[in-house]
Amino acid sequence: MTTRSGRFKIRSTIVALAVTALAITAAATSIPKAAPAAAAASGVEDEGAGCAVPGLPDAGSLPTNAKLPDPFKKLDGARITTTAEWQCRRAEIKKLAEKFVYGEKPAKPASVTGTVSSTAITVNVTHQGRSAAFSAKVELPSGSGPFPAVVVLGGFGADTAAIKAAGAAVINYDPYAVGKEGTPRNNKQGAFYSVYGSSSTTGLLMAWAWGVSRIIDVIEQSNGTILRADATGVTGCSRFGKGAFVIGAFDQRIALTMPIESGSAGAPIFRGIPGEGAQSLSSAYGEQPWLGDAFGTFTGSPARLPVDTHEMVAMVAPRGLFIMDNPHIVNLGPKSASVAALGGAEVYKALGAGANITYWSDIQDGNHCANRAEWRTPLQQHIQKYLLGTGNAAGAIRISSKAAGNLAEWRDWQTPVLGSGPPSTPPTTPPTTPPTIPPTTPPTTPPTTPPTSPPTGSGCTAAVSVNAWTGGFVATVRVSAGAAAVNGWRVGLTLPAGATITNAWNADRSATSGAVQFTNVAYNGSIPAGGYTEFGFQATGTSAPMTPTCGSP
Structure with missing residues (x-):
């Protein structure tokens, strides 16, 4: 035992x-x-x-x-x-x-x-x-x-x-x-x-x-x-x-x-x-x-x-x-x-x-x-x-x-051979006030993977990337501003036949299948000139290429 x-x-x-x-x-x-x-x-x-x-x-x-x-x-x-x-x-x-x-x-x-x-x-x-x-x-x-x-x-x-x-x-x-x-x-x-x-x-x-x-x-x-x-x-x-x-x-x-x-x-x-x-x-x-x-x-x-x-x-x-x-x-x-x-x-x-x-x-x-x-x-x-x-x-x-x-x-350190002696500094009572975690607001700058269609000119553009598996997929949509800032956006796209959205994040959606309109939420509607934000959704069904459109709400 x-x-x-x-x-x-x-x-x-x-x-x-x-x-x-x-x-x-x-x-x-x-x-x-x-x-x-x-x-x-x-x-x-x-x-x-x-x-x-x-x-x-x-x-x-x-x-x-x-x-x-x-x-x-x-x-x-x-x-x-x-x-x-x-x-x-x-x-x-x-x-x-x-x-x-x-x-x-x-x-x-x-x-x-x-x-x-x-x-x-x-x-x-x-x-x-x-x-x-x-x-x-x-x-x-x-x-x-x-x-x-x-x-x-x-x-x-x-x-x-x-x-x-x-x-x-x-x-x-x-x-x-x-x-x-x-x-x-x-x-x-x-x-x-x-x-x-x-x-x-x-x-x-x-x-x-x-x-x-x-x-x-x-x-x-x-x-x-x-x-x-x-x-x-x-x-x-x-x-x-x-x-x-x-x-x-x-x-x-x-x-x-x-x-x-x-x-x-x-x-x-x-x-x-x-x-x-x-x-x-x-x-x-x-x-x-x-x-x-x-x-x-x-x-x-x-x-x-x-x-x-x-x-x-x-x-x-x-x-x-x-x-x-x-x-x-x-x-x-x-x-x-x-x-x-x-x-x-x-x-x-x-x-x-x-x-x-x-x-x-x-x-x-x-x-x-x-x-x-x-x-x-x-x-x-x-x-x-x-x-x-x-x-x-x-x-x-x-x-x-x-x-x-x-x-x-991924590493530039080596694994030490640890002895069995006592710690160099014995444990003591921790501070009475624990560290605080400052609140943050969701970012408008996501990871650096570039969109398939970079922004050009004024207004907004959207690009979709998809990770798929048997029976489902996740789509990440990047919304980019052109030469001028964007204050509010709406992205439209048509899901593949038979696909159904099970959840979405960083956007409100109008439907779960077929032609769907996604609009910004309160914290990501304003995009500076040349900047971008992302939203995404998970769906059941088989993925297929989707061509999004982007405009004002």
């Missing part, structure tokens, strides 16, 4: 050090490794809460760096030299990610109560005079408890039948009860925003993470006869894969994190998305308030970010991580996701936990979020290893040759 402990020093000693180097596999074969015991989940949500984090940089002073930030380099410029120092280095990464990417995740509220039964979990939260409540359904496997459990976001993640067959319960979590999609950034809705305010600058992904943390709080307080508090996993696909990725990174009580096909705002490195042709950062930022409001200033300049998603991967270390991806849909950014996994795996290796990370994009079925035969066995092996404590299968890096990233192109 896995030894479980709340402190990283203990956990790091139980992980075997004999791990072969991770590498891309052109033929998508497993990389053999030693198979150490699983690193236990922590007994606390944030082991680094007592670390003193130096002052964070201001957004306006951030330098441009096309390479991935060094995960081993502290804010004071020194690199960590021991495994014990990772705890406070992780705390620095957490604060940077909160400030510039996701928004702040508040600590446990003043009061969290609830119930756990064989069919449901209820959660009641009260904090500073505000309260909220939500619930989640529970499905138990056969046998007698207490059971480990996997939180499945929106009913859309890893195969629930395989999860229960492996011996784990399923917690069906509705993220929209905690952070609702389809709301403007200044009027967010759901249990999180009922407690922290509808104008909170924290994005939906972090709100969803807060909700899962509160579920774990309730499980910890229960009598422990139904669900185990020390053996929780999380999974989700697509937008819920984004959520699972963030949930696992920001709660160290999660023993196993399993995001699937998470796409932009999920696992793929932000710096790689524009060049890969995945859903643009401005599109992901505008489609839903998934990311924190502060991220709006980086959609066109991700190289200014002081963090990237390889460090979110590293935040999960040394706990179990199983990233499942789809190399057949460019819109998901699988090449950039593989780079994130390879970069984060360097931290796993440095901590002696290289066998605890798996990245798997070697699949045949290109359908989005399909149940795949290739993943069933490793899924159950991960549950056995990290949740049941009965297995020791080593992780594997299985990157499809269709979307293989090259970490060497």
Whole structure:
């Protein structure tokens, strides 16, 4: 059985050090490794809460760096030299990610109560005079408890039948009860925003993470006869894969994190998305308030970010991580996701936990979020290893040759050999006033990929780019001003036969099929001379060339 402990020093000693180097596999074969015991989940949500984090940089002073930030380099410029120092280095990464990417995740509220039964979990939260409540359904496997459990976001993640067959319960979590999609950034809705305010600058992904943390709080307080508090996993696909990725990174009580096909705002490195042709950062930022409001200033300049998603991967270390991806849909950014996994795996290796990370994009079925035969066995092996404590299968890096990233192109730092001594500066109590995240307005300057038809003359022009997969597509439309500024715009286009818009962002639309008129929203109607803005939409059906027109509303 896995030894479980709340402190990283203990956990790091139980992980075997004999791990072969991770590498891309052109033929998508497993990389053999030693198979150490699983690193236990922590007994606390944030082991680094007592670390003193130096002052964070201001957004306006951030330098441009096309390479991935060094995960081993502290804010004071020194690199960590021991495994014990990772705890406070992780705390620095957490604060940077909160400030510039996701928004702040508040600590446990003043009061969290609830119930756990064989069919449901209820959660009641009260904090500073505000309260909220939500619930989640529970499905138990056969046998007698207490059971480990996997939180499945929106009913859309890893195969629930395989999860229960492996011996784990399923917690069906509705993220929209905690952070609702389809709301403007200044009027967010759901249990999180009922407690922290509808104008909170924290994005939906972090709100969803807060909700899962509160579920774990309730499980910890229960009598422990139904669900185990020390053996929780999380999974989700697509937008819920984004959520699972963030949930696992920001709660160290999660023993196993399993995001699937998470796409932009999920696992793929932000710096790689524009060049890969995945859903643009401005599109992901505008489609839903998934990311924190502060991220709006980086959609066109991700190289200014002081963090990237390889460090979110590293935040999960040394706990179990199983990233499942789809190399057949460019819109998901699988090449950039593989780079994130390879970069984060360097931290796993440095901590002696290289066998605890798996990245798997070697699949045949290109359908989005399909149940795949290739993943069933490793899924159950991960549950056995990290949740049941009965297995020791080593992780594997299985990157499809269709979307293989090259970490060497993205880093100018080397992985250190970390000693086992104490940290050079012991943790201290953090400041009483946490960093604030300034609100931002959505940008009018998106990523630098040029439109197919550059603007000429006066008035406005529009150009469409499409990322398609079997059964659906995402269209990004760039609206450009000519020699004169534009004050309000309307774009008309005709969708391919049979195509239906399921959601749109950064524009109002007149219909969901056929001839559709898109008009600006309040924040992007004014475009300076020679400038541009973007809007987009997702649709079902087969894509085809679309010729947009642009004029005054």
